[in-house]
Amino acid sequence: MQSLLQNEDSQTCPQGCCPTSLFNSSPLSHIKTTSKPRNSSSESRHSFAATTASSIFPNTKFTNHESLxxxxxxxxxxxxxxxxYSETEKVDRLRGNEYYHLSFSNQSCLDYIGIGLFSYYQRHQHHEASKIQLASSSSTPQTQTPQSPNFSDIPFFSISYKTGNLKTLLLHGGQESEFExxxxxxxxxxLNISESDYFMVFTANRTSAFKHVADSxxxxxxxxxxxxxxxxSEAVEAMTSCSEKRGARAMSAEFSWPRLRLQSTKLRKMIVSKKKKKKKRGLFVFPLHSRVTGARYPYLWMSTAQENGWHVLIDACALGPKDMDSFGLSLFRPDFLICSFYKVFGENPSGFGCLFVKKTAISILESSSCAGIVNLVPERQLLQQVSEDSSGYNDVKIDQKCSTSTFQEQELSSLSSFSGRIQIPQSVKVEGQLSELQMTVVPEEPKAPEGSGTAESQQNKNVKDSEDGSFSIECRCLDQVDSLGLTMVTNRTRYLINWLVNSMLKLKHPNAEGVPLVKIYGPKIRFDRGPALAFNVFDWKGEKVEPVLVQKLADRSNISLSYxxxxxxxxxxxxxEEKGRVLQTKEGRGQGVTNKKKKDRDNMGxxxxxAALSFLANFEDVYKVWAFVARFLDADFVEKERWRYTALNQKRIEV
Structure with a gap:
């Protein structure tokens, strides 16, 4: 049988995320037609890439940041x-009305990817109502009230950990509040996931969900x-470590240098069984696309794995809003699916993970005792705890900025969990600096979206009874994404990410060789690339500027990047020969080491x-990134920034 990836371009839908074989009778029917000319959809994708490359700053290179x-x-x-792009103007209006803190803070949040639950406007209105209700219910005169917490900084919900056995919970269910x-x-x-087919469990974060599967x-x-x-990936590393302790043989797909394309021949050999008798071979963990490079992978790998006796876990954490609409869940029906949600984009990246287990797969799991399953605690319970005793709060660290990162991926939901009695201090440590916790001062209250009403009515709308009598919650961000639709969201990020890629490649050092300032890893200009970009900055000598330094300097320009x-x-x-120059450990040591031991090879990279674009990203966000990176064309830029940092009596950046 031929390789699955002989013609990658022909296996994605116009949105760039759904294989055309979804609409064929056989999931492998494309193999018979790989030698035929491109179809109209494939041709349009190829034309998009060619037109983009030739139309953005044609025949131009920028060697000075002041010439931009x-x-x-x-x-x-x-x-x-x-x-x-003008057809996506609805997103700009939404950003201005519901996420106006992004404009007032002038912060471009490009350091994490995922889907939010609530809007900033909803959160602000809800907590204004909470303060009013708390004040009116208190019998203590205002002048005698002790210093109280800043309720604007309490999230809609918190999480509380509970111990338990995953299989028992799946088989017999657990106590679940109306809120949950x-x-x-x-x-x-x-997500278009049927309750009749899948059981859902709340976990503390993405890593907890992966570890639960590995333990069971x-x-x-x-x-x-x-x-x-x-x-x-921190989550995948935790799963691998746990599974190996339990006797598993861990294997990984490989990606070919320099474009980091999936090595399809090698992957197929690992998936396909040579034996005629099919038996369950193990667990195949498949992300729908890379949350770092933006590379998308054909969904047909899932079908191939299932046909060869593998259980399949789909990592949907990097999916954009509404991407599940084109996933074809009813066709692939993975045994496990993991995703995560955060609370408010650009301000509160805490949240929770979601583990979905197909009900027919529960029987294969083994009993295991592991932590990480959580309950969601509604905010009204937190407010009640605070109002009962406002004099003995525990300090809580809150991060008002976009999430920071590690060499591993961001754990978007690891900042959660308020427990016991709570104090929100007037000032807290934020990334080593003292920062005042204050709500953004809006000169004029933005016009409330139709039907939002007053602060008190807004709070009543957030938690209410639905028409069928069941308890319901308004997740305004999810509602907004539903109203925008898959096409608008996908097109908007497609235009922005491809403009950024093309513009980055136009930056050249002003020397005779014209050394590129930026190297991009993974897909470059592509119709179906994801809204994530991996790159490095190089000086005029061709030496890499360490990513952690680039991130810190970007942060001082109000741009949140990750590494x-x-x-x-x-x-x-x-x-x-290039391999020896490129590979290093994640700590920056051992550059050029080519040890043949597998463990050593896995530690090299x-x-x-x-940079990751959310559905709320706009042109100004990507332009700011481009203009910031262009400043490295100045050979003295880093040194100037060091002196400037020291002059401001701040901690000096260590390279």
């Missing part, structure tokens, strides 16, 4: 290349664990800067 066109000039040219039941129904409806999967009889990740670690990279013989 202005934001207005760049947007004018951008609009000419992508005239359809309503949140579960809303999320499953948003029968690796004694289904020996193998096969993962497909081009970057180091990650690419690994499982395969080098062909013609790149053998490439540290990179990453």
């Amino acid at each position: 066109p202005s934001l207005q000039e760049s947007f004018s040219e951008f609009s000419k290349v992508f005239p359809q 039941s309503a949140m579960r129904r809303r999320i499953m409806g948003f 999967y029968p690796f004694q009889s289904c020996k193998k664990l096969l993962t497909v990740y081009d970057y180091e 990650g670690f690419l690994h499982h990279i395969w080098f062909a013989d013609k790149y053998a 490439v540290t990179v800067v990453t």
